[in-house]
Amino acid sequence: MARKGKQANISSVFERIRYETPAPHVARVTLARAEQRNAQDRKMLYELDRAFRIAVADDDVKVIIIAADGPHFSSGHDLNDRADLNEFDTVSLWGGFDEEGQAGMMNGEEEIYLGFCWRWRNLPKPTIAQVQGKVIAGGLMLVWPFDIVVASDDATFSDPVVAFGVNGHEFFTHAWELGARKAKEMLFTGAAFTAEECHRMGMVNMVVPRAQLESATLELAQRIARRPMVGLRLAKMAVNQSLDAQGQWTAIQAAFSLHHVGHANARAKYGYPVEPSGAELIRNEAKGRKA
Ligand code: ZN
Numbered sequence: 001m002a003r004k005g006k007q008a009n010i011s012s013v014f015e016r017i018r019y020e021t022p023a024p025h026v027a028r029v030t031l032a033r034a035e036q037r038n039a040q041d042r043k044m045l046y047e048l049d050r051a052f053r054i055a056v057a058d059d060d061v062k063v064i065i066i067a068a069d070g071p072h073f074s075s076g077h078d079l080n081d082r083a084d085l086n087e088f089d090t091v092s093l094w095g096g097f098d099e100e101g102q103a104g105m106m107n108g109e110e111e112i113y114l115g116f117c118w119r120w121r122n123l124p125k126p127t128i129a130q131v132q133g134k135v136i137a138g139g140l141m142l143v144w145p146f147d148i149v150v151a152s153d154d155a156t157f158s159d160p161v162v163a164f165g166v167n168g169h170e171f172f173t174h175a176w177e178l179g180a181r182k183a184k185e186m187l188f189t190g191a192a193f194t195a196e197e198c199h200r201m202g203m204v205n206m207v208v209p210r211a212q213l214e215s216a217t218l219e220l221a222q223r224i225a226r227r228p229m230v231g232l233r234l235a236k237m238a239v240n241q242s243l244d245a246q247g248q249w250t251a252i253q254a255a256f257s258l259h260h261v262g263h264a265n266a267r268a269k270y271g272y273p274v275e276p277s278g279a280e281l282i283r284n285e286a287k288g289r290k291a
Contacts, residue, residue, distance in 0.1 A: 034070025172255030
């Protein structure tokens, strides 16, 4: 028997997100931390994972949208978040979050960054990211794991964290999303690519005016939802398996290891897991300065 989500009761359990079913067979999970430009703290990530589990378990839901309140989709990880991972209902079998040296941090990023992104990439239902405004670094980790990207014409995408002495954010699918040359340009320069550029590169499926972002995404979701769940699931698996056959998972894991070489190098040099000058460089370039 189909399990039906009890929508009225669901949203009340969340503080960082909302869970809604805006149309038949469509669930929408919305980042609801606009004042902080939807910076992702650990609580938000665990709430997202819980929401996706609810949507997957509800046989009435066929398509899942991830959206965001406010002018910007997500500014990335909340670097002020100090929440203890041991307090959460963790989803991987990693543990060791308090280990000394680089190990504790690597274990934590395996759980909440690489681990979550890979789980969400493999959600057994079609997913759509509905994106506006700025998407920075970890913000891409709430876009790239999802199947289809609908962006408003004001959306921009960047991963400037090479300035921190690491290779890029923790879910390293850059070369698949942008092609190798543009991936290198994004990483080497820290520049923000527009929605239109990303559409040309195939990273974004469609670009719409800001005012139509929600309705266009919902319309697309409803079109998808007219198809049988089994066909949708098999189609998604077949495409993902094509990426797997290209070695995507192996490449992502290798890049994650290099990411922690970067963190460990900064930790050895500065006693801090990123290059201390990185934040200023990123801030200055965002303001249009070359200093
Ligand atoms: Zn990291």
